[in-house]
Amino acid sequence: xxxxxxxxxxxxxxxxxxxxxxxxxxxxxxxxxxxxxxxxxxxxxxxxxxxxxxxxxxxxxxxxxxxxxxxxxxxxxxxxxxxxxxxxxxxxxxxxxxxxxxxxxxxxxxxxxxxxxxxxxxxxxxxxxxxxxxxxxxxxxxxxxxxxxxxxxxxxxxxxxxxxxxxxxxxxxxxxxxxxxxxxxxxxxx
Numbered sequence: 001x002x003x004x005x006x007x008x009x010x011x012x013x014x015x016x017x018x019x020x021x022x023x024x025x026x027x028x029x030x031x032x033x034x035x036x037x038x039x040x041x042x043x044x045x046x047x048x049x050x051x052x053x054x055x056x057x058x059x060x061x062x063x064x065x066x067x068x069x070x071x072x073x074x075x076x077x078x079x080x081x082x083x084x085x086x087x088x089x090x091x092x093x094x095x096x097x098x099x100x101x102x103x104x105x106x107x108x109x110x111x112x113x114x115x116x117x118x119x120x121x122x123x124x125x126x127x128x129x130x131x132x133x134x135x136x137x138x139x140x141x142x143x144x145x146x147x148x149x150x151x152x153x154x155x156x157x158x159x160x161x162x163x164x165x166x167x168x169x170x171x172x173x174x175x176x177x178x179x180x181x182x183x184x185x186x187x188x189x190x
Contacts, residue, residue, distance in 0.1 A: 008035050008080045011103040012173070015090040015148055017140055019118035020108040021157045021165065022084035028166045030082035040085045044071045052086070069095045076102040087140070091147050100150075104176070106169055107151035112138055114159050152176070 012029065014022040023039055030037035041052060048055050048067060055064050068089055075083055076098060083103070090096050090105065099105050110118075115137045130136065148154075153172045157165050 008033050011076055011078075011080050012082045012169075013076075013090075013099050013103045013105045014082065014084045014108055015087075015099075015105055015151055016108040016110065016157065017087045017115055017137065017144065019115040019137070020110045021118070021162055022108055025108060025157065025162045025165050025169075026082045026084040028162055029169055032166055032170065033082065036079075036081040038075055038081055038083050040068070040072055040075060040083055040089060043075060044068055044086075047071050065092045065095070068092070069098065073098055087144065090151070091144055096147070096150065100152075104153065104173070105151040106153045106155060106172070107148040108157040108165065109145070109148065109154055110157040112141060114157070115141075117159070 012033075014020075014026050014029075016022055026039070027037045044055075044067060045051055047070075050058075052064070055067070065088070068086065069092065072083075072085065072089060072095055075081075085099075090099065090107075112134065116134050119133055119137065153169070153176065155165060155168045155172060
């Protein structure tokens with residue numbers, strides 16, 4: 001950790017839509033902060049003993065959200081780290097309250113074109129196989145972006161090297177620590 005790297009006293013939870021870069025940026029951020037990285041979806045799959053789409057199909061979304069909340073609560077009770085969450089985790093009011101109480105939430109906000117481009121590279125997003133990915137992502141943006149705005153820090157996840165986004169998050173965390181509000185709400189830190 002350098003002098004300009006903030007110390008981590010609470011878990012940093014990355015929220016946002018699929019394709020925003022939560023996992024890849026999260027790994028880089030954790031390395032820069034010298035803390036562990038955890039992917040909540042991977043932990044949920046391990047706890048459930050099956051993949052998330054299979055869990056949804058078997059038990060439905062309410063049961064999934066309940067299990068997701070329990071796993072995230074357990075992860076938030078561990079030492080501070082960087083955590084990537086699934087796109088719907090922060091949308092659930094109870095899970096959002098847990099995150100707001102025990103962590104620092106960072107919304108990785110991305111434009112539709114960037115999300116579509118990133119999601120096209122990966123085929124493991126079953127939700128996008130149910131129609132036109134651009135339309136599905138646009139609908140999710142309209143539904144979820146107003147909720148993601150409640151995150152403690154908002155940073156734009158732009159096209160380009162993820163290191164730039166990591167620097168913006170580090171600047172926003174430093175500003176938050178130092179009591180400066182502006183950078184963390186505009187996404188323009190760094």
